[in-house]
Amino acid sequence: MRIVVADDSVLLREGLHLLLAEAGHEVVASVGDGPATVAAVLEHRPDLALVDVRMPPSHTDEGLRAAVEIRRSWPGARVLVLSQYVELSYADDLFAAGEGGVGYLLKDRVSDVDDFLAALQTVAAGGTALDPLVVRQLMGQAGARRDDPLAALTPREREVLALMAEGRSNAAVAEQMTVTLGAVEKHSQRIFAKLGLLPDDAQHRRVLAVLRYLRAGA
Structure with missing residues (x-):
């Protein structure tokens, strides 16, 4: 580069x-x-x-x-x-x-x-x-807000989204959480659905989900 x-x-x-x-x-x-x-x-x-x-x-x-x-x-x-x-x-x-x-x-x-x-x-x-430290602080802020747009996500789904925010691929998320790749993909699809992100390019939806997460905490 x-x-x-x-x-x-x-x-x-x-x-x-x-x-x-x-x-x-x-x-x-x-x-x-x-x-x-x-x-x-x-x-x-x-x-x-x-x-x-x-x-x-x-x-x-x-x-x-x-x-x-x-x-x-x-x-x-x-x-x-x-x-x-x-x-x-x-x-x-x-x-x-x-x-x-x-x-x-x-x-x-x-x-x-x-x-x-x-x-x-x-x-x-x-x-x-x-950075993981920034992710943790943002997650703490988001969880404390009454108008948190991520409120519908389960703790496990929030964990997946937090790891996405660190820039990890699905395979890296699966390794970190000690689950199968298929489980991460299912969590990801549920996250996209709950955030109202319609089927589109997979990377694009990941970015939109992460950005929505960041705006919720910042």
Whole structure:
């Protein structure tokens, strides 16, 4: 893949550059602030943009705002945001457009190279990838809301949907839950039906279900 890396830490940028190169990817641009991120992505049109949430000049949500601006200017952009901490409002803004091709991971996740690279592939392919810690916090918020649109889901179905939100395939969900692939597929079909998602492309319905889940918790 062709990737733009955006982080104000030179060391982290260089580390990501090496990691991605070893995995066979090409870093087409490496930048350190929000405006440069937007410019680089719109110029190079990469397969994926890897963006830190907190960058100059504000060191608050500069990277997130850059990611949102990129998606507005180029709806097909694939963006994976990295953050040091769980910021649920950031997740809400990032997924608000209601489309796939986005992810939100904590920087600690990068240390698990295989999972990190798998998340990159998932987002680049138009799916979603959400850090498990963020998923748990969103699930807690959703469960506490009276108008929770996921209220009709059983605890088992919520568990399946939470694992989907992490970017896991049906096979990976089955392995994590120690159930058969057929059981996961049945749970998935029930989730789609309860959320009112009509038969369509399977990946598309997965993305819509995950996005509805994220909006419920954020």
